[in-house]
Amino acid sequence: MLNFVKDRIDYFFGRGKHSIFVPVMDGALKPNEFLDNVKVIHKEEDIDNLVINRSTILFSGKSSLFSMVSMKKPKKIKSFSSDIIAMALNSSGSKIAVALADETVIILNVKTLKEVFTFKEKCVTSMCFQKDTLIYTTGSQKFLATQWQHDLLSDGSSGTLSVNQLDGSDTKVILTNLAWPTGLTFTEDSTFCISESWKHRITFHKLDNEFTLATKLDKEINKLPAYPGKSFFNIKNQELLVCFFAPRNQLVEFVLTEEEYKSRMMAEIDPSLWVSPTYRSGKHIREPLQQSGIKTMGYLKPWAPAFSYGLVVRFDKDLIPLASYHSRTNGNFHGTTSVVVDERQNILVTSRGDGKLGGWK
Amino acid sequence: MSTLRQRFLTARYNIFPDHVFGEILAKRWADNAIPFLTLLFVGVGLLFILPGFYTGYNLTEYGRQYAELGLIVLGMTIVMMGGGLDLSVGSIFAIANLVALYCVHVLSLDPILTLLITMGVGATCGAFNGFFIGIIGMRAFLTTLVTLIIYRSIVDLLLLEYALDISSVFPDSELWEYIGDGDTYGIPFVLVATAIVFIVGHLLISRMKPGWHLTAVGGSRRSAYNAGIKVKQTIFFSYVTCGILCSAAGFMYAARMASTGAETGKGLELTILTAAVLGGVSLGGGRGSVPKAIFGSLIVLLLLNGLLQFGIQGGAIQLIFGIILLLTILIDVRWVKNRFRLLNKVYVSPTYFKLPAPASIEAKSDSAYAVNDKLKDVSVIGLGKVEGPEDVILDDDDNLYAGSRHGDIVRFYGKNHEKMEVFAHVGGHPLGLAWDKDYNLVACIPDMGVISISQDRKVSKITDETNRSLTSVIDDRRLSLADDLDIAPDGRIFFSEATIRYRLKDWPMDCVESRGNGRIICYDPKTNKTKTIIRNLKFANGVCVTKDCQSILFAETFGMKVSRYWFEGPKKGTTEVIMDNIPGYPDNINRASDGNYWLALVGMRGPALDLALTLPDFRKRMSRRINTSNWLFPNINTGCVIKITENGEVLESLWDLKARNHPMVTSMKEHKGHLYLGGIQNNRIGKYKIPDANKNWSGFQDYWGGK
Helix, strand or coil: HHHHHHHHHHHHHHCCCCCCCCCCCHHHCCCCCCCHCEEEEECCCCEEEEEECCCCEEEEEECEEEEEECCCCCCEECCCCEEEEEEECCCCCEEEEEEEEEEEEEEEEEECEEEEEEECCCCCEEEEEEEEEEEEECCCCCHHHHHCCCCCCCCCCEEEEEECHHHHHCCEEEHHHHHHHHEEECCCCCCCEEHHHHEEEEEEEEEECCCCEEEEEEEEECCEEEEEEEEEECCCEEEEEEEEECCCHHHHHHHCCHHHHHHHHHHHHHHHHCCCCCHHHHHHHHCCHHHCCEEEEEEEEEEEECCCCCEEEEEEEECHHHEEEECCCCCCCCCCCEEEEECCCEEEEECCCCEEEEECC | CCCCHHHHHHHHHHHHCCHHHHHHCCHHHHHHHHHHHHHHHHHHHHHHHHCCCHHHHHHHHHHHHHHHHHHHHHHHHHHCCCCCCCCCCHHHHHEEEEEEHHHHHCCCCCCCCCCHHHHHHHHHHHHHHHHHHHCCCCCCCHHHHHHHEEEEEHHHHHHHHHHHHHHHCCCCCHHHHHHHHHCCCEEEHHHHHHHHHHHHHHHHHCCHHHHHHHHHHHHHHHHHHHHHCHHHHHHHHHHHHHHHHHHHHHHHHHHHHHCCCCCCCCCHHHHHHHHHHHCCCCCCCCCCCCHHHHHHHHHHHHHHHHHHHHHHHHHHHHHHHHHHHHHHHHHHHHHHHHHHHHHHHHCCHHHHHCCHHHHHHHHCCCCCCCCCHHHHEEEEECCCCHHHHCCEEECCCCCCEEECCCCCEEEEEEECCCEEEEEEECCCCCCEEEHHHCCCCCECCCCCEEEEEECCEEEEECCCCCCCCCCCCCCCCECCEEEEEEECCCCCCEEEEECCCCCCCCCCCCHHHCCCCCEEEECCCCCCCCEEEEEEEEEEEEEECCCCCCEEEEEHHCCEEEEEECCCCCCCCCCCEECCCEEEEEEEEECCCCEEEEEEEECCCCCHHHHHHHHHHHHHHHHHCCCCCHHHHHHCCCCEEEECCCCCEEEEEECCCCCCCCCCCCEEEEEECCEEEEEECCEEEEEECCCCCCCCCCCHHHHHHHC
């Protein structure tokens, strides 16, 4: 009873769990226009899933797999039956795992591009090889990988961390009830981090030797101002690079608390016109707009609240943010979905919203 | 959504006058609401608790007490409004009482003369305070605390000397007795006197220079000084006035009680301070009025007598008053601090507004609205030079006029309009523009009304007010957001006022509300009268006199419709909707050379907002919970121009899909084969070559050429 009263009071004042506060970008996250000015290496629609082995960089664009050697012009090396949603290379660079939107995961030999092994899994958001075992996250039990907006607006928390030995044995589920986990990255032999996007946090876990149990470690960063996505651990300087694929927005946070509006919007309106974060907003003239998004004197204000944004943050190994690279509301490098660092310490980032591969040293 | 739910939402949000609360709160007199309610509560409470409280004799007695109390509270209010405080009111009151008694009883002076002497003494006491506080600049609290003791000591010393003399004589003056005891038709004389003081005081404080100066000084001493107000003098005279009012009260008390008790006026400062603060007079200065003083003193009077009748002792009453004072100050501080925050939270009061899905605008559809890129090659005039040309107009010499947000009407001239000059400075952001038959430029300006600019650049007001409607809480006489206009052949000006509830910078907020706060107004030069003809329009915007000169077309931006109103002919006085459920937000309407009309769509509807319009409680919470800059707003970043017939049939649409050149179109005027485009948030004017248009057609000739 007391809890109910307290809940109603919190609801009225917008406090506690009814708070729709969005953390400000401050300190190391102070906005800049860095990403808008980086060198664009390649343009490809829906570019995503950067993976690297020495000087070879692989990435996806819709259902195609591309390869780029020593920063030369990328080549399409293989097409699949449906869109690629996640990729991973093993440590020797001999095998590549490709998760497809049609709920299959394919292991290929990198040299011959022949299929070595396949298994079924849906909504894979990120993958990682550990010796010959594939460890991966699935975003949601209910929705497809492309329906991440649906999962967010349904308060989704049904993601998992699973292990497949790639020998025909069953998949083992290690962690459940995660809020859209992605960005699975190992930082040490058995320690890995995952981004829980809808909880705006990055957490560290320790995996036991048999790959049956993951223990959550104390190391965690939360209350992030954007939705964290895929990440890359730079072994050389022990830094973690994290892509944030969309910004948090006060109106979206508010809509998340509005059950009737939310459910009717999802039932009646085309997803591209929702009040929801997206890789790229402002594409259609019937999209929702917020007050500060009104162009004034022909100019869109960079600080206007946005449904899409570009953000890459460098953390040290204790998750203390060191620096950040932004593409603000009026920028042209939104929906930053994946990042890698090559041998020469060049940082490469995909902007899925604007279909660009950018890089800088 | 079930129809029952719809009906409930309509009743709850469209019929129940939600908006009135915010409008009342926005009034200056809303400050008095809490004291007034407290008074009502106390007054009615006493009626039930003490049945004999309001008997005739009691009422007369309260009236006499009130006359004295009210005057002192008024004095305190005046001092507090100037940012000061007077603790010595009780002592001045006691001195005045003694002086009056001595004059009448011992010296047998005439009561009138006595009053003057008493007031002189009060003024002197006040001047003493005022000198130290106002002129020297000492702290009000300490100074009046000291004078409280000094005056009290003087009273005590004088009492030792004269108390016996006074109480041994009974004066023989009918007037004196009448002042103390007399009444006219049951109303005590002193109460009438006090009422007159209140009325004069109210006029002085709220309507005249002394009051305004006092409020200014109390509100911000430095600003008042910078504005040229004599700060020291103003403060000085506030204490003198307080002293005079206290002494007048002392005079009345003397006539009523003839008491020489040493307790007279002791502890009065607490009662008076409580009354003033309860009435809503701010301790910080700058806020106070006679009604506040009246309410405050009435509450205190009722409480005082109520407590006495309960049999509570003097000390306990002081304690209770102290607690009340503390609580009131607490509420007062919170109120002053949070009033505008509260107002911001409750002002927006959305309604239920449901529209069917609009016509398609997709490029592949065969809809007349289908997007295209016809405006992509629009040439640009005045890029970066003009800011916010909501409307544009051309004269027959091809000069181009536009409003700018700097409060100017600018003129572009030269062959390609490459040169710009300020045609006239009008002081507000001009919106709709039109020519009258004498080639005066008539403009709608928010917060200013309708003005006219002659060819020799003389700016004159045409009208800035209309008739007051009976039910509106907001004073809707003033024109607040005059938007677009057109002129009939007989000189009548038909213009729209978009909304009476929001200012220009907040105009899209009216969409979040969707209440229908706009109207169409007519100014008739023959009678020089302005009259509202149509009310409750959802953001009344573009106005255009049709070619037959018998009707106007007008657009409701956030009602997404265009209507036709006949002011002449057989259908005179009727209104007919000609376009409904438009897929965008219609703005200005103007004549085209081929007999049709151009209509600007300032932005396009989106399903996310359309859905929100059917959920008023959602929008209400949104307006409370999140900052305005984050609100869901109509998307006015891309618009288009459409051509319609007199009956609302859409003929074609012109788009700049990428919004490179013309992100927003609020208005367009055709002139000699070109269409000139304005936009309220743009920094440019567009010029579009209309294929197959009449190259000799101009707006002025079309309206006034034949006349």
